[in-house]
Amino acid sequence: MNIFSCLCIFVLFSAIIAFIPHPVIRFGGQAQDSITHTEIVQLGFIRSLARFFIDVKTQDRNKIDIQNFKNEHTIDELYQLAHPDWTKDKIKLYSYPLKSIIDTIQVRNVLVDLNPLTQNLPSAHFDSESFNESNHRIMRLRMKIIEDVRDSNKNLDSARGKIGDLLHTLQDFYSHSNWIEMGKTEINPYIGIQENIGRIAEINQATCHTRGCKKVLSNCNIFQAYFFKNCPMEYYDCKENIVDEINKQGILTSGYVSNQFNDKGEPVVKPSNVEKCSHGSVMDKTSHQVPMGGINKDAKTPMFSPHYYLHDQAAKFAIEATERFFNDLRKDIGDTNFDRLFAINPTEEQIQKAAIAIKDHEKFHFLTSTLSIGLSTGDINFDKTLKQRIQKIISLLFNIKDDTAPTYDLSDSEVDKSSVNIHAAPLLIDNSKTIKRRQFGRRRYKWIMI
Incomplete structure (x- = not known):
């Protein structure tokens, strides 16, 4: 049992609150030790920010230690390297607007899994072989973002929201497609850039088989029994269930x-006359249709992802693709507009608003100030990221003073946080919803999404 499961059980049985974990399928939720959409956004941007500082400082002919910039850093640490004479308080103040913008992008990214217009839309997730539609979605969003940013009179909030929408779809390509199973060692450079992103399986072409998939019957713990109702749970652990020729031919x-x-x-329905792959998970009914199983790599557990063992590689590719998007966007709009879009060097008005927010101890929804990464793929320390996440959740649950801990609160987003779907089943904490509709303890909690 992992630390997070132990925490859930402790919270429930210590009569502090009722803890109702909804199993999370995409990166956007905290499914055991899986890397999430929000973390991928922040990690990808930190890399892009490091390159921005290196290039700008070099152009200004400032003497900098380039190698130091390439090492693993948080956002604040990059600001400190770029401005070595600044105090920690000044760094906190001047980096706050940028962090707030990244947090906004993270929220919009998560909402793709909760918004009724996109949560069950294949083209928002590269599902159901919707490669052309998903790629067109990214291309449209990208063009609109560039258009909005180039207009100096336009409010940039809309462009920032679209970045979150775009990145969610882009990141899903690596966890939902067979790109990794093909043996690819680099990201797909054509997504969102050109019409043809690769050869796509024909509608009447078989892509999966049941061979290689093992059905798992798992007893429910108290949380799963409450949520799933049907116990034992049934799901599949799959290896080499994609038709061999599909991967060999790069389809x-x-x-x-x-x-x-x-x-x-x-409705988009899994064909019954040809053996097509399912997404897979304990929540996906198509995984029980021939061919059984699935191929998603969203989480690091077979309960939610039949190809769970490829999750880390999918996350690494998604981080690289996210950084690539930010770097390409910077080339398209120029350094000045890139700076303005992310408030890297904030205006006086932005600084004043940041000062008020800091004074009022306002927290971010998802952004974690302690999250760090370097410019090398090998620098990705998922274990460190996961430990930091657990610490933030613990500080939230037990009201430990931690100004860097996100709220994970989406109550201001006007979404149905009790909505459950395969793409996002948020972890909910609310004293009004308990296993037996009883109130445990005195402490009150808002709906939060982790």
């Missing part, structure tokens, strides 16, 4: 998911 495929609809509102 793209992705899994079908139950209860999906295209942008016209028409």
